[in-house]
Amino acid sequence: xxxxxxxxxxxKLSLNDPxxxxxxxxxxxxxxxxxxxxxxxxxDQLWRDFNARxxxxxxxxxxxxxDGGNGGTGRGDMRGAGVTAGVVAAIVALIWLASGAFIxxxxxxxxxxxxxxxxxxxxxxxxxxxxxxxxxxxxxxxSQIRTAEIGYRANVRNKQPQESLMLTDDxxxxxxxxxxxxxxxxxxxxxxxxxxxxxTVRQVAETAIREVVGRSKMDFVLYEGREKxxxxxxxxxxxxxxxxxxxxxxxxxxxxxxxxxxQVQEAFDDAVKAGQDRARARNEGEAYANQVIPQARGxxxxxxxxxxxxxxxxxxxxxGNASRFDQVVAAYxxxxxxxxxxxxxxxxxxxxxxxxxxMVDSRAGNPMIYLPLDKLIGQNAGADGVGSKSxxxxxxxxxxxxxxxxxxxxxxxRDSRSRDSxxxxxxx
Numbered sequence: 001x002x003x004x005x006x007x008x009x010x011x012k013l014s015l016n017d018p019x020x021x022x023x024x025x026x027x028x029x030x031x032x033x034x035x036x037x038x039x040x041x042x043x044d045q046l047w048r049d050f051n052a053r054x055x056x057x058x059x060x061x062x063x064x065x066x067d068g069g070n071g072g073t074g075r076g077d078m079r080g081a082g083v084t085a086g087v088v089a090a091i092v093a094l095i096w097l098a099s100g101a102f103i104x105x106x107x108x109x110x111x112x113x114x115x116x117x118x119x120x121x122x123x124x125x126x127x128x129x130x131x132x133x134x135x136x137x138x139x140x141x142x143s144q145i146r147t148a149e150i151g152y153r154a155n156v157r158n159k160q161p162q163e164s165l166m167l168t169d170d171x172x173x174x175x176x177x178x179x180x181x182x183x184x185x186x187x188x189x190x191x192x193x194x195x196x197x198x199x200t201v202r203q204v205a206e207t208a209i210r211e212v213v214g215r216s217k218m219d220f221v222l223y224e225g226r227e228k229x230x231x232x233x234x235x236x237x238x239x240x241x242x243x244x245x246x247x248x249x250x251x252x253x254x255x256x257x258x259x260x261x262x263q264v265q266e267a268f269d270d271a272v273k274a275g276q277d278r279a280r281a282r283n284e285g286e287a288y289a290n291q292v293i294p295q296a297r298g299x300x301x302x303x304x305x306x307x308x309x310x311x312x313x314x315x316x317x318x319x320g321n322a323s324r325f326d327q328v329v330a331a332y333x334x335x336x337x338x339x340x341x342x343x344x345x346x347x348x349x350x351x352x353x354x355x356x357x358x359m360v361d362s363r364a365g366n367p368m369i370y371l372p373l374d375k376l377i378g379q380n381a382g383a384d385g386v387g388s389k390s391x392x393x394x395x396x397x398x399x400x401x402x403x404x405x406x407x408x409x410x411x412x413x414r415d416s417r418s419r420d421s422x423x424x425x426x427x428x
Contacts (some may be wrong), residue, residue, distance in 0.1 A: 009401040010328065051084055072191075096131050097428065099132070100130055100131040101128045102121055102127055103127070103402070104123065104139055105124060107143030107144070108124060108130070108143075109122070109123065109136050109139070109142050109187045110127055110139050110140075111137065111187055111188060112135055113137070114134065114135050115129070115133075115134070115135075119395050121188065140191065141260050142184045142185070144183065144210070145183055146181070146184075146201075147180070147200065148205055149177075150163050150179070151175070151177035151256075152177045152256065163206055164176055166209065166210055166214070167214060168213055168214070168216060168221060169215055169216055169217055170217050170218055174221060174222065174259065174260055175258070175259050175260065176209060176256060176257070177255075177256040178233075178254060178407060179253075180201065180202075180205045180237065180250060182250045183248070183251060184249070185249040187247065188247070189245050189247030190246065190248065194245075195248060197246060197248070197359065200246060202239045205237055207240070209229075209233050209276050212229050216229065222259070224261075226255050227377065230255050231253075231256070235250075235251050238250050273322065300332040351361050369417075
């Protein structure tokens with residue numbers, strides 16, 4: 001600032017002069033007779049010239065005026081020095097006050113302290129505070145998503161064994177790498193409640209994951225429980241951070257890698273394959289059971305339905321027979337002879353419909369006997385070797401056997417007796 005002011009007043013200083021700052025040799029007269037460039041400038045003379053120019057700029061009188069003499073010159077120098085000091089003081093005060101202005105970007109929060117104690121917070125935009133050493137400020141980015149890496153650094157291949165190796169509940173060791181993303185919800189707590197906040201978040205994450213893994217089985221952590229482990233770590237971390245009043249909000253926990261240690265990787269792969277074979281065999285057995293059991297149940301249900309149908313048929317037949325018998329009894333009570341004849345005819349029809357029959361025409365002189373087809377084929381097979389399958393075939397005329405004639409006579413007699421008795425009943 002002083003150099004710029006000297007330039008405005010027309011005073012040029014050469015900082016490259018090797019004799020700058022050295023007092024010239026000889027008296028004042030020697031200096032006056034010296035040519036320009038022979039020695040360094042006189043600082044006192046420069047100061048007096050500077051004061052004179054300032055006096056002229058601010059309306060002061062020229063020292064070469066009517067005062068004359070040494071007394072006037074001394075008073076003018078003192079007056080010019082006072083004005084210069086005041087101007088310099090005002091400029092310094094303005095610079096000092098201007099140093100208290102600061103700008104807070106969007107997504108950030110300004111925290112202002114007075115002599116090291118929290119004063120207030122500011123939003124985004126132009127803000128002003130009392131300059132140093134009265135007040136100070138610090139901006140905190142509350143919208144930035146920060147990441148804490150546990151078990152690795154920048155790449156999952158760059159492992160950190162002291163962080164990633166953990167012990168499960170069934171006393172197995174697993175290697176876990178995961179990342180935690182978080183933001184700031186309270187910049188005041190983030191700045192004043194803890195030191196080394198990022199390292200604190202990393203340690204909290206490591207503590208939470210060891211707690212969750214220590215209560216879980218190895219297979220659960222490696223396979224079906226990975227998402228559950230991430231959720232539990234998220235909740236536990238937030239509880240610890242809130243208890244520490246760190247001012248951080250956990251947004252996401254991502255499991256980068258979960259595997260057994262490299263030293264036992266092959267043996268673990270064999271165990272995994274055996275487990276997969278076991279699961280495959282179990283699935284095949286379940287599939288077979290799902291196929292066979294429904295078929296057996298279907299067959300059992302079909303047999304049950306058949307039995308129900310047979311029972312219903314038998315019951316209905318028995319019911320029908322009983323009803324028919326009741327009707328027959330009622331009809332017999334009204335007309336016994338007719339009922340007996342009808343029952344006899346129905347019975348004979350039922351018998352003759354399922355047995356071999358012999359038909360005899362007693363009205364002709366030579367009765368014709370019709371035998372069933374199978375017997376006719378059996379009798380004629382040895383004689384002419386020709387069989388027929390077209391129904392009853394007449395045989396040569398011959399007299400019927402004696403037993404057949406006796407049976408026919410007995411039938412005629414029984415029919416005649418039954419007809420006579422029925423006529424007697426009806427006449428009565």
